[in-house]
Amino acid sequence: MDNFQSLIIKRRSIRHFTPELINEDHVKMILEAGLLAPTSKSSRAWQFIVVDDPDMLARLSQCKERAAEPIGRAPLAIVVAVDPTATDPWIEDASIAASYMQLQAADLGLGSCWIEVRDRYAADGTPAEEYVQELLNMPDTLPVVCILAIGHPAEERKPQAIEKLKWEQVHINKWTQR
Numbered sequence: 373m374d375n376f377q378s379l380i381i382k383r384r385s386i387r388h389f390t391p392e393l394i395n396e397d398h399v400k401m402i403l404e405a406g407l408l409a410p411t412s413k414s415s416r417a418w419q420f421i422v423v424d425d426p427d428m429l430a431r432l433s434q435c436k437e438r439a440a441e442p443i444g445r446a447p448l449a450i451v452v453a454v455d456p457t458a459t460d461p462w463i464e465d466a467s468i469a470a471s472y473m474q475l476q477a478a479d480l481g482l483g484s485c486w487i488e489v490r491d492r493y494a495a496d497g498t499p500a501e502e503y504v505q506e507l508l509n510m511p512d513t514l515p516v517v518c519i520l521a522i523g524h525p526a527e528e529r530k531p532q533a534i535e536k537l538k539w540e541q542v543h544i545n546k547w548t549q550r
């Protein structure tokens with residue numbers, strides 16, 4: 373358990389993982405964090421598909437041409453999907469849940485990386501979403517917002533530099549041209 377500010381300063385995207393599996397209690401805590409996330413009108417319309425089978429992880433990592441490789445190096449992936457007929461801010465709801473899960477993973481000393489799926493394409497031009505839905509036997513009515521690759525970090529990333537924050541993008545009382 374870290375203090376919250378220290379946690380969000382230290383959290384960085386981790387794309388390389390050790391082969392060590394994630395303790396089941398920790399997997400449960402990460403999923404609980406997603407299930408605890410706020411949603412518009414409390415719709416809770418997300419679906420989380422937990423993937424820990426190495427062959428499935430390798431195939432999931434091919435869902436898009438670039439930038440999905442961390443899934444193939446991770447012992448765990450959580451596919452974040454959501455029913456858009458249940459709530460209009462479905463992208464927001466799914467994104468907040470994914471962020472909660474990433475922060476819970478960081479608090480447990482784990483690394484994670486968000487892999488974007490929406491509007492992305494596999495090397496052969498197949499929409500990444502269709503690829504993932506077919507691989508996981510999901511209905512095509514359930515959009516996939518992202519996949520979280522999660523594992524024990526095998527790389528060290530510098531914490532964020534608090535002195536470099538974009539304070540010029542913060543406006544008080546009214547917008548100011550800068």
Ligand SMILES: Cc1cc2nc3c(=O)[nH]c(=O)nc-3n(C[C@H](O)[C@H](O)[C@H](O)COP(=O)(O)O)c2cc1C
Binds near residue numbers: 383385387440488529
């Ligand atoms: C909406 C979103 C989409 C992202 N998509 C990817 C992705 O497809 N592959 C990847 O390796 N990282 C992805 N990332 C991670 C970002 O590249 C990363 O958060 C950003 O470079 C800032 O680095 P940091 O997370 O270490 O602070 C994504 C992050 C967000 C929030």
